[in-house]
Amino acid sequence: MSSPIYIQIHNKIKQTIESGQWKIGDRIPAERDLAVQFGVSRMTLRQAVQTLVDEGILERHVGSGTFVARQKVQERMSSGVTSFTEIIESQGKQASSKTISYLVTMPSISESEKLHLINGEKVLRMERIRYADDLPICFEVATLPYNLIKDYERAQISASLYKTLEEHGLSIGHAEQTVSATSAPERIADYLDVKRGAAILRLRQTTSLSDGRPFEYVRTQYVGERFEFYLAK
Structure with missing residues (x-):
């Protein structure tokens, strides 16, 4: 493949x-x-x-x-790992998703590095638009080791991955996150129903299980005027 x-x-x-x-x-x-x-x-x-x-x-x-790209100044964010669904539902809104693509394939170099894959291991790469009360909040590209999720149904993965993993006895551990600002290219603007060039918050996150195994590498682009990051210390 x-x-x-x-x-x-x-x-x-x-x-x-x-x-x-x-x-x-x-x-x-x-x-x-x-x-x-x-x-x-x-x-x-x-x-x-x-x-x-x-x-x-x-x-x-x-x-x-x-x-x-030049190296950016970074400050470590400290917070528990929370799924998009949990965040939206905690605010009294209905979370939903629209899957744009769902493909089992070979990983990119970046995906292999982030997920600590060995040669020949496949991944599931999934593109989704995430909504709160039918309002598009973000566009997400999630990459998962195929061996980890190959026995799950597509709906179990695309609806709420974290919930599915926990129901199957896997505990979510920590996440490494990087947030930066950018503007929406044409494709993303169309998905999120904003003008091209609108302010976007870009999140890159690698999430691990409690045993340290990375299981998710996500690149998410949030509409700047519809979402903000808040971290309590």
Whole structure:
């Protein structure tokens, strides 16, 4: 089983950066030039680049192009792991999801690193729009080790993964989270019913079970005016 073309391009670009050929702060070639180089459509190339942007490896500068991302100042957030469903329901709202894609495939390099996978291990990659009372709140790409969830029904995973795991005797442990600000590209704007360029809060999270095994790598884009992060110490 091979990875989708855009994931293969993602991997090649990431390897180019890690090899030092493209350094932090460098502007990468234009999408049309990269599309020609890789022999793919601009749409496929754009999807690969956007995936790297969502992971914080690349960053777009409006009017200037796309650059290898600089290291950002970070402050550790401390909070318990709470699912989207639990957060929304705790505020008296109805949580729901719409699954955009649901694919068992080979992982990208980034997904393998985050989930500590060995060569040949497959993943489930799932794209969803998450709602509160039918209002779109975020677009989420979740990657899970396939061996962990292969015996579960699709509805058990897409409706409330954390609840399903706990019902099967698996305890949720800790999460590592990174939050940054960005603007909504056209595809995400359409999904979230906002204007292109609207303020977006981007969360990258790796969640582990209580035994330390990472089981979820999520890239989520929240509508800035509909969601805020609050951490109590």
